[in-house]
Amino acid sequence: MTRADEPLASRAGSRPTYLPPAVEVARWLQERDPLRLKQLWARADEVRQQYVGADVHLRGLVEVSNHCVRQCHYCGLRAGHRTLPRYRMSADEVLACARQARAFGFGTVVLQAGEDPVLRSDWISEVVRRVKATTGLAVTLSLGERTREELEAWREAGADRYLLRFETSDSRLFRAIHPSRAGQARSRLRCLGELRSLGYEVGSGVMVGLPGQSYASLVDDVMLFREYDLDMVAIGPFVVHPDTPLGSLERGPREVPADELMTTIVVALARLACPQANIPSTTALATLNLTQGHELGLCRGANVVMPNLTPARYRRLYDIYPSKACLFETAEQCAACVRRRVESIGRRVGTGPGGRRRAA
Numbered sequence: 001m002t003r004a005d006e007p008l009a010s011r012a013g014s015r016p017t018y019l020p021p022a023v024e025v026a027r028w029l030q031e032r033d034p035l036r037l038k039q040l041w042a043r044a045d046e047v048r049q050q051y052v053g054a055d056v057h058l059r060g061l062v063e064v065s066n067h068c069v070r071q072c073h074y075c076g077l078r079a080g081h082r083t084l085p086r087y088r089m090s091a092d093e094v095l096a097c098a099r100q101a102r103a104f105g106f107g108t109v110v111l112q113a114g115e116d117p118v119l120r121s122d123w124i125s126e127v128v129r130r131v132k133a134t135t136g137l138a139v140t141l142s143l144g145e146r147t148r149e150e151l152e153a154w155r156e157a158g159a160d161r162y163l164l165r166f167e168t169s170d171s172r173l174f175r176a177i178h179p180s181r182a183g184q185a186r187s188r189l190r191c192l193g194e195l196r197s198l199g200y201e202v203g204s205g206v207m208v209g210l211p212g213q214s215y216a217s218l219v220d221d222v223m224l225f226r227e228y229d230l231d232m233v234a235i236g237p238f239v240v241h242p243d244t245p246l247g248s249l250e251r252g253p254r255e256v257p258a259d260e261l262m263t264t265i266v267v268a269l270a271r272l273a274c275p276q277a278n279i280p281s282t283t284a285l286a287t288l289n290l291t292q293g294h295e296l297g298l299c300r301g302a303n304v305v306m307p308n309l310t311p312a313r314y315r316r317l318y319d320i321y322p323s324k325a326c327l328f329e330t331a332e333q334c335a336a337c338v339r340r341r342v343e344s345i346g347r348r349v350g351t352g353p354g355g356r357r358r359a360a
């Protein structure tokens with residue numbers, strides 16, 4: 001199996017998993033018969049209900065900065081996207097969003113950004129401390145590959161979770177689309193190991209339908225979810241951004257489609273692999289299907305949605321890919337829309353921090 005960088009030590013001990021053997025995972029990934037797929041959706045939904053229940057946890061997403069020093073070939077925030085106007089929120093603005101999350105009844109705030117070295121370690125620590133002190137919310141960070149010292153300081157400041165996707169387990173593909181920073185090669189899987197040893201709840205995941213991605217590597221991706229017993233698994237379709245190297249590639253046939261069916265098959269398999277994990281129905285999935293995308297993910301294994309709380313003037317500049325899902329501009333509208341969607345499928349909005357459940 002080819003993997004992104006060196007392996008992270010897997011969590012020892014027995015833990016529930018319903019993942020079939022790799023050959024069967026490979027078959028599911030290429031299954032297109034709606035009747036057979038119904039069995040997969042039903043199984044994922046049953047396991048979701050048994051382990052994490054009917055609650056859908058809402059995490060308020062705050063896109064703190066769109067500055068990024070990296071050159072990922074897939075992402076519109078890459079440093080090489082020179083025409084993109086850049087912003088960085090102030091600590092008070094982040095705090096205001098966290099208060100809003102609290103007022104909406106969310107249990108978690110997710111602070112996400114490009115890899116922005118100007119977001120200094122002590123600044124992040126202070127923001128985390130203030131969010132915890134004023135709102136009591138769980139804090140998830142998603143700030144890219146940062147040093148062990150930084151991750152440690154943020155954990156000490158009170159951060160609860162960290163999200164860092166390994167993007168693909170195919171190490172050759174990963175290296176090709178995610179160039180290392182000069183002199184700062186840092187393994188994402190090693191970062192995940194450090195996060196775990198620091199006591200974070202650890203989230204990772206992949207993009208589905210990357211040019212050059214194979215079904216064989218997607219099987220490995222799903223196997224890695226289980227092997228690393230992830231606390232959170234985020235899976236989204238690759239969405240083409242025209243101002244990136246992958247966007248300007250000739251659009252030849254891809255082995256793995258970047259569509260909603262393919263994405264939700266991987267979501268369902270992730271639920272079977274990690275029954276206790278928190279699995280979001282991602283914004284990228286909703287971008288492919290504005291009317292039903294979130295609901296599809298939630299009915300096929302997911303139990304989390306991340307309504308966007310970023311102020312509208314910044315939100316449109318957090319240009320990871322075009323037409324990021326949202327029919328609405330304001331945080332109030334976004335939160336109300338997500339609640340309606342959750343209730344429309346007979347689920348309920350969860351209360352409290354909604355951390356990983358360990359009881360079977």
Ligand code: SAM
Binds near residue numbers: 074076115142163
């Ligand atoms: N900079 C941090 C990082 O890379 O982990 C956090 C922000 S980054 C924008 C969050 C995620 O966006 C990435 O992990 C990647 O999976 C996803 N992403 C980036 N470009 C994308 C694209 N074109 N289509 C779908 N997802 C994309």
Ligand code: SF4
Binds near residue numbers: 075077
């Ligand atoms: Fe930067 Fe993250 Fe985008 Fe890569 S995926 S360019 S690290 S924001």
